[in-house]
Amino acid sequence: MPKLTIYPLGQSIEIRRGENVRDALYRAGVELDTPCNGQGICGKCRIRVENPENVERTPHPDITEEQEAEGIRLACQLKPRHDITVHLLEGYTRDEYRILEGDRYPEDARDEAGSANPDRQEAEPSGNPAVRISKTEEGFWLHYEQQEPVRLADWEEGMSPKGLAIDIGTTTLVVTLLCLDSCRELSTASSLNPQIHYGHDVVRRIQAGSTPEGLAELSNCVRDGLNLLIEEVCSDSRVGTNGIVDVVVGGNTTMLQLAAGIDPEPLGRVPFRVGIESGTSYPASRFGLDVHPQARVYVPPVVHAYIGADISAGLLVCQGFFARGQSVLFVDIGTNGEMGLNAGGRYLMTSTAAGPAFEGMGLSSGSRAQIGALERVTTNGGQIALKTIGNAPVKGICGSGIVDLTAALWKIRVIDATGRMRRPHEADGLDPDIAARLYEINEKAAFHIGGKVYFTQEDVRQVQLAKSAIRAAIEILMAEAQVKADEVDRVVIAGGFGYSLRPENLEGIGLLPPGMAQKVFFAGNTSRIGSVRLLRNVANRRFLEEHMQQMEHICIETRPDFMELYVGSMEFAD
Numbered sequence: 289m290p291k292l293t294i295y296p297l298g299q300s301i302e303i304r305r306g307e308n309v310r311d312a313l314y315r316a317g318v319e320l321d322t323p324c325n326g327q328g329i330c331g332k333c334r335i336r337v338e339n340p341e342n343v344e345r346t347p348h349p350d351i352t353e354e355q356e357a358e359g360i361r362l363a364c365q366l367k368p369r370h371d372i373t374v375h376l377l378e379g380y381t382r383d384e385y386r387i388l389e390g391d392r393y394p395e396d397a398r399d400e401a402g403s404a405n406p407d408r409q410e411a412e413p414s415g416n417p418a419v420r421i422s423k424t425e426e427g428f429w430l431h432y433e434q435q436e437p438v439r440l441a442d443w444e445e446g447m448s449p450k451g452l453a454i455d456i457g458t459t460t461l462v463v464t465l466l467c468l469d470s471c472r473e474l475s476t477a478s479s480l481n482p483q484i485h486y487g488h489d490v491v492r493r494i495q496a497g498s499t500p501e502g503l504a505e506l507s508n509c510v511r512d513g514l515n516l517l518i519e520e521v522c523s524d525s526r527v528g529t530n531g532i533v534d535v536v537v538g539g540n541t542t543m544l545q546l547a548a549g550i551d552p553e554p555l556g557r558v559p560f561r562v563g564i565e566s567g568t569s570y571p572a573s574r575f576g577l578d579v580h581p582q583a584r585v586y587v588p589p590v591v592h593a594y595i596g597a598d599i600s601a602g603l604l605v606c607q608g609f610f611a612r613g614q615s616v617l618f619v620d621i622g623t624n625g626e627m628g629l630n631a632g633g634r635y636l637m638t639s640t641a642a643g644p645a646f647e648g649m650g651l652s653s654g655s656r657a658q659i660g661a662l663e664r665v666t667t668n669g670g671q672i673a674l675k676t677i678g679n680a681p682v683k684g685i686c687g688s689g690i691v692d693l694t695a696a697l698w699k700i701r702v703i704d705a706t707g708r709m710r711r712p713h714e715a716d717g718l719d720p721d722i723a724a725r726l727y728e729i730n731e732k733a734a735f736h737i738g739g740k741v742y743f744t745q746e747d748v749r750q751v752q753l754a755k756s757a758i759r760a761a762i763e764i765l766m767a768e769a770q771v772k773a774d775e776v777d778r779v780v781i782a783g784g785f786g787y788s789l790r791p792e793n794l795e796g797i798g799l800l801p802p803g804m805a806q807k808v809f810f811a812g813n814t815s816r817i818g819s820v821r822l823l824r825n826v827a828n829r830r831f832l833e834e835h836m837q838q839m840e841h842i843c844i845e846t847r848p849d850f851m852e853l854y855v856g857s858m859e860f861a862d
Contacts, residue, residue, distance in 0.1 A: 289302040289303055289304065289305065290302070290303045290368045290369060290370050290371050290372060291303070291371045291372075292309065292312050292313075292316075292368070292371075292372055292373075292374065293371070293372070293373040293374070294313065294316060294318065294374060294376065295373065295374070295375045295376070296375070296376065297316075297318070297376070299316055301315060301316045303368055303372075306367065307367065308326070308363065308364055308365065308366055308367050309335065309361075309363040309364075309366045309367075309368065309372075309374060310322060310326055310333050310363035310364040310366075311326075311485060313363060313380075314480070314482060314485075315482075315512075317479075317516070318376065318380055319380060319479070319480055320332070320333040320363060320380050321333070321654075321655055321656075321683070321684055322364055326364035326485060327364070328346070328348065328362055328364055328365045330652070331348045331349070331350040331351070331362065333362055333363040333364050334351075334360055334361070334362060334363070334377050335360075335361055335362075335363045335366075335374045335375065335376060335377060336358065336359040336360055336361070336374065336375040336377060337359045337361050337366075337372060337373065337374050337375075338359065338372075338373040338374075338375070339359075339373075340356070340357065340358065340359035340361075342370075343359070343361065343366070343368070343372065344366065345361070346361045346362040346365035346366055348362055359375075361374075378683070415471050415824065415825065416824070416825045416826055416827055417449075417451065417468040417471065417534065417823065417824060417825070417826060418432060418433050418534055418584075418586065418823075418826040418829070419431060419432050419433075419449055419451075419468060419533050419534045419584075420449075421440065421443070421447075421449055421533075422437070423445075426439065427439055427440065427443070428440040428443040430533060430582055432533075432534070432569070432584050433569070433826060438582055440533075440580075440582060441581065441582070442530055442580075447531050448467055448468070448469045448531065449467075449468040449469065449531065449533045449534070450465060450466065450467060450468060450474075450527060450531045450532045450533070451465075451466045451468045451532065451533070451534040451535065451536070451823045452464065452465060452466070452518065452521075452532055452534075452535040452536070452577075452579065452823075453466065453535075453536050453538075453816060453819035453820040453822075453823050454514065454535060454536070454537045454538065454539075454819065455537075455538045455539065455598060455813060455815040455816040455819060456481070456510065456514070456537060456538070456539030456540075456543040456544065456547055456598075457481060457539065457540075457543070457598070457622065457815070458481065458483075458484075458488070458489065458490055458493070458540065458542075458543060458622060458623040458624065458644075459480065459481055459484060459488070459622070459623060459644060459647045459649060459656075460478055460479070460480060460481060460647075460656070461478060461479050461480070461481050461510070461513050461514060461517060462476065462477075462478040462517075462813060462816050463476065463477055463478070463514065463517040463518055463520075463521055464476040464521070464816060464819075464820055465518075465521040465522065465524075465525055465527070465532075466820065466823055466824065468533075468534065468823075468824075471824040473820065474521065474524075474525040474527070475520075475521040475522075475524040475525045476521065476816075477517045477520040477521050477524070478517070479513060479516070479517060480513075480656070481510060481513060481543075482509040482510060482512065482513045483506050483509055483510050483543075483546065484649075485509075486505075486506060488623060488643075488644040488649050488650055489623050489624075489641065489643065489644065490540060490542040490543075490555075490594075490623065490624060491556065491641070493506065493542055493543075493546065493552070494542055494552045494553065494555055494556040495556065497546050497551075497552045497553075498551065498552060498553035498556070503546070503549065503551060503552070504549075506546045507546055507547065507548075507549045507576070508576075510543070510546060510547050511547065511575065511576035511577070514547070514575075514577060515576075515577065515578045518532070518577065518578055518579070519578070529578050529579055529580075530579075530580050531580065532577075532579035532580055532583055533579070533580050533582065533583045533584075534583060534584060534586070534823060535572060535575075535577065535579065535583060535584070535585040535586065535823075536585075536586045536588070536601070536819040536820075536822045536823045537575065537585055537586070537587060537597065537819070538588060538596075538597045538598040538601040538602075538815035538816065538818060538819045539596055539597060539598050539815070540594070540595075540596035540597075540598055540599075540624055540626075541555060541562055541564065541590050541592070541593050541594065541595070541596040541597075542555055542593075542596075543596070544564050544587060544590070544596060544597060545562075545563055545564050547575050547576075548564055548570070548574050548575055549574070549576075550563040550564050551563060554593075555593040555594075560592065560593035560594070561593070562590055562592070562593055564587065564590065565587070566587045566588060566589045566590035566597060566600075567587070567588065567589045567829075567832075567833040567836075568586070568587060569584040569585060569586045569587070570584065570585045570587065571583075571584065571585070572584065572585050586822065586829065588600045588601045588818070588819070588822060588829070588832060589832060589833055589836040589837075591637055591836060591839050591841055592637070592639070592841045594624060594626070594639040595626050595637050595638075595639050595841065596626075597815075598620070598626075598814075598815035599620055599626045599628070599637070599815075600818075600832055600836050601814070601815050601818030601819050601821075601822060601832075602618070602620060602782050602811070602814030602815050602817075602818050603618060603628060603814075603818070603832070603835075603836075604814075604818040604821055604822065604828060604831075604832055605782075605811055605814040605817045605818045605821070606618045606628075606780045606782075606811065606814065607778070607780070607809075608630070608777070608778060609628065609630050609780075610630065610635075610835050611630070612632070612633040613632070613633075614630060614632070614777050614778070615629075615630060615631055615632055615771055615775055615776050615777050615778075616629070616630045616776070616777060616778045616779075616780065617629050617762070617765075617766075617776050617778070617779045617780070617804075618780045618782065619758065619762065619779065619780070619781055619782065620782040620783050620814065620815075621642065621646050621687075621758065621781060621782070621783040622642070622644075622646070622647060622783050623642065623643065623644045623647060623649075624639055624640070624641060624642060625639065625640045625641075625642035625754075625757060625758040625761060626638075626639040627639070627758075627761060627762060627765060628765075628839070629765045629766065629769055629771065631769035631770075631771045634769060634840070635835075635838050635839050635840065636765050636768055636769055636839070636840045636841075636842055637839050637840070637841055637842070638761050638764065638765055638841065638842040638843070638844050639761070639844075640757040640758060640760065640761040640844060641757060642754045642757045642758050643750065643753060643754045643757070645690065645747075645750040645751050645753070645754040646687045646690060646691070646751075646754055646783070647687055647783075648661070648684065648685065648686045648687055648690065650750060651685065651690070651743075651744075651747045651750060652734075652742060652743075652744045652746065652747055653684050653685050653737065653740075653741040653742055653743065653747075654684060654685060654686075654690070654747075655683060655684025655685055655686050656686060657677060657686040657687065657688075658677065658683075658684075658686070659676075659677055659678040659680050659683075660676050660677065660678065660680040660681060660682060660683035660684065661676060661677050661682075661683065661684050661685065661686035661689060662674055662675070662676050662682050662684065662685040662686065662689035662693065662737060662741070663675060663676060663677050663686055663688045663689045663692075664688065664689065664692055665689060665692035665693045665695075665696045666692075666696070667696045667699050667700060669719070670700050670718060670719040670722060671700075671719050671721060671722065672696050672700065672722070674737065674738070681738070681739060682737055682738040682739055682741045683739070683741065684741060685737065685741065685743065687783075687789070688789035690747075690751060691751075691789060691793050691794060691797060691799075692789070692790065692793050693737075693743055694748065694751050694793075694797050695792075695793035695796040695797050697709070697735060697743070697748075698796065698797065698860045699796070700718070700719070700722060701717075701718070702718070702722065702726070702735060703748055703860070704860075705859045705860050705861065706859055707748045707749060707752050707858070707859070707860065708733075708745070709733035709734070709735065709744075709745045709748055710726055710733065711726060711728055711733045712726045712727065712728060714726075724736075725737075727742065729742060729744060732744060732745045732746065733745040751797070752858050752859075753858075755797055755798055755799040755857070756798070756854050756855070756857035756858045757854060758799055759798055759799055759800070759801070759853070759857040760844070760850055760853035760854040760856075760857050761844055761850075762800070762801065763801070763853050763857075764842060764844050764847055764849065764850060764853065765842060766801075767849075768842055773801040773802065773803050773804055774803055776804065776807060777807065778807055778809060779791075779800065779804050779807045779808045779809070780808075780809050780810075780811050781794070781808055781809070781810050781811065782810075782811045782812065782813070782814040782815075783812075783813070789810065791804075791805040791806070791808035792805045794808065797860060798857055798859070798860055798861060
């Protein structure tokens with residue numbers, strides 16, 4: 289197989305048959321922003337190749353003849369047949385990604401390894417893992433919940449049991465390593481979900497995985513991604529993977545079934561049959577994880593084909609969600625928008641296809657939360673102020689920046705109530721600096737952020753589609769429970785949003801009903817945090833299994849009012 293040599297990293301890997309350079313770079317831990325999902329449209333995944341006269345061209349309107357002669361190519365379109373050396377340009381990341389964990393509740397600021405907050409619905413304080421190791425004259429034994437003890441092969445004196453909390457997101461993978469003796473977190477690592485090359489949303493993944501060949505491809509690539517992260521957290525903590533004997537895995541139902549090698553096709557059509565058992569444990573081999581051969585993988589309860597274990601694990605983090613005397617709205621904003629409502633002891637859940645816009649995907653300059661991503665936008669009169677992560681030159685726009693920017697452009701009237709963006713000749717009344725940022729790209733309106741980063745008319749439309757889907761689902765939940773917005777005590781936002789996102793902008797763009805902004809708390813990656821708690825305390829598993837049985841699933845697809853609410857939520861309103 290051809291060899292790919294990567295500079296400035298000085299790293300070499302073999303290129304698989306039919307693999308393009310972009311995908312090979314991902315396997316090597318190098319991530320390029322490719323909003324067009326490798327279709328060769330956006331032109332952002334540029335690299336420079338050595339000996340360009342021997343390397344096939346990758347034509348693109350933004351690559352000039354001079355640049356082509358200098359070796360500029362698109363990584364997603366280049367499939368080498370011989371050894372090749374490439375030089376990375378700006379716009380790549382390597383081990384510098386940042387998953388924003390968000391602010392915790394004011395009354396919940398605590399060391400997670402310490403005692404639980406008395407107001408939380410956790411079943412017991414932390415420190416009661418599902419596994420323990422014993423020693424007899426015959427050797428070491430693994431005790432896992434109520435199962436018969438099994439003799440541990442390859443276990444040595446002095447080894448302490450470790451556990452993994454895994455979140456398999458549609459866009460991102462996150463792995464946390466814990467010491468089960470102390471229940472202390474040792475290391476966390478994350479990366480893009482390599483399945484993203486098959487599509488940004490679960491529907492495309494279902495389609496891609498609905499053949500034996502496709503299922504094998506998607507299963508293998510996510511397992512490879514997870515095992516690389518497992519190797520990373522173990523290396524960081526200087527422990528061996530053989531010490532890992534318990535795993536909790538959160539993820540939406542499609543991601544879980546693909547990781548477990550279970551046909552996802554029934555998830556994509558009525559009656560949306562779920563193939564994976566939940567509230568139970570599997571041998572680690574079922575998920576292809578590089579851990580101890582006798583380790584078990586616990587899958588939290590799954591409510592529906594589109595409400596998975598990531599949401600049930602997340603509800604364990606959502607303060608007061610299971611309290612009888614409260615009304616709490618939980619919203620996980622991701623490619624799928626999942627939400628739950630505790631209406632005074634009645635529990636309802638639903639989901640909607642929001643799309644990846646709020647995760648920075650599918651937009652012209654969309655980005656994950658990484659160095660150089662626009663994360664905060666403020667307005668002062670008719671002007672705006674921009675802040676990037678690390679205060680670095682802007683390279684893209686991440687989720688919080690997308691919400692802030694949309695709200696800001698609406699406030700200063702660059703976009704109107706319908707979402708239409710002004711063009712350069714329509715700048716009357718705008719601040720001169722704002723007017724200078726108005727552009728037309730391919731005859732469509734665009735707003736210049738800086739460098740090669742723009743926010744386009746199509747980007748605004750993608751935001752509108754995402755926010756209106758979430759808003760319509762929230763309205764249906766509240767209508768079903770006969771709860772008004774002012775009767776909700778707390779709104780908990782989960783997902784990749786974090787430190788820089790302001791609740792008033794979620795309300796300002798119409799994602800949340802009026803009056804809810806002041807009730808918002810950000811909980812970060814609740815799937816990961818909830819999985820950690822399920823790993824630390826086996827009683828939390830029983831607590832969650834019992835309470836999730838009380839959930840009512842509301843299927844919004846069959847609701848006659850969904851489309852009306854969806855369309856009605858599309859516009860921006862004062």
